[in-house]
Amino acid sequence: MADQARRRLARETVLAAAMELADREGLEALTMRSLADALGTKPMTLYHHVPGKEALLDGMVDIVFAEMEKPPVELEWRDAMRVRCRSAREVLARHPWSVPLLESRHHPGPELLAHHEAVLATLDRAGMPLPLVAHAYAVLDSFVYGFAMQEANLAVQRGQEDAELAGEIASAFDPAAYPMLTRFAMEHAMQPGFNFGDSFDYGLDLLLDGLARAAA
């Protein structure tokens, strides 16, 4: 019992350190050795708190789901879903490394299941028939995950040296060969006011509006 609590705490310490490391230096910098270093211990010690690296990643993904706000029960379904989708996007942006992991983990953790449960319950409470619930869920999650994926990409880009980036793009990129791409970049994407993230709310409302119409 006491050692249960101690072990749980240690496991959480390990997971927290792993997330911190991945946030700060990227997923490829997260190795059992670097994680041990970050915790001031040796690699093999970690294996007493986590069965292996795969389980470590599973645990990290479950924490990501835990950080996402569930749709608040007191709100009307559209507002509730807007809250949860925005929160999901924000969490995934905070942990960009997690986006590709969401796809490759085959061991759903309790937080992931609880999250799905809450979302399905919200759609059900809205009075949607099950087939529409399925569509709504698939469509909204696809959008959220896909958007997060693109944002994670941009985040990496922005992390590079600007000069390096410009050079790389210019070299890979013959303006004459890609006129529309060039025009789009020059006249819109590289203008001061542009923010890729603005498209999130736009798309989310598009989907919620469409679903609301279908639900009625």
Place this chain on the structure above:
Amino acid sequence: MADQARRRLARETVLAAAMELADREGLEALTMRSLADALGTKPMTLYHHVPGKEALLDGMVDIVFAEMEKPPVELEWRDAMRVRCRSAREVLARHPWSVPLLESRHHPGPELLAHHEAVLATLDRAGMPLPLVAHAYAVLDSFVYGFAMQEANLAVQRGQEDAELAGEIASAFDPAAYPMLTRFAMEHAMQPGFNFGDSFDYGLDLLLDGLARAAA
């Protein structure tokens, strides 16, 4: 010149073999050694056709983009985008390993650029102002990528033994703790007619309809 052509051919052989291997046995089974084996050669030989594993993956991703149908110029923009989005989804489903890679590659290849160029040109031809073009592109691609990501997940699941899967799910999954999830699975997702993929066209039309309204 001749050797140029020969080298290009060899590079393409390597890439083709790599894609075949990844399709058949998954991305984690694709190592420089296994790829060399598949080609009947030795690991270090590959480095004369590809600068390294990163470049190999970059090349594979670019081939994935090459396989996607571009929006046909002769069609009205909605139909054109429907064709390209369906094709993209189909290609990504055929190469599930590529989905997480799309995010992590920072060296856009010519096929990727050409694809983006074609899509932007289609939206531009539809008369959309640039800000709407940006929204349309971001929103549609998020949906397509996110959907592909979820399908890739399902594909892996389906690859496992059914018994194993059922056992895993049942153990991770207390029906009483997740009533709505259980009901959803029993009454809908596990029914004979259910097909996750059906939500793709549903969501795609939702987005295209919304964008059409905005463009008018």
Place this chain on the structure above:
DNA sequence: TAGCAAGTCGTACTTAGTACGAAACACTTC
């Protein structure tokens, strides 16, 4: 036919995940 460029590959180094087992430690039970 001599010579050079292109391609092949044996060897070996590095980094990463992790099995094994001994030592250190903590906590119970007598």
Place this chain on the structure above:
DNA sequence: GAAGTGTTTCGTACTAAGTACGACTTGCTA
């Protein structure tokens, strides 16, 4: 408190994978 038992730590070492280095082979060109 001493003995015993389970937990945690960690040194060592094995394996897999990416890849640098340099020798060898091959086939074309002058």
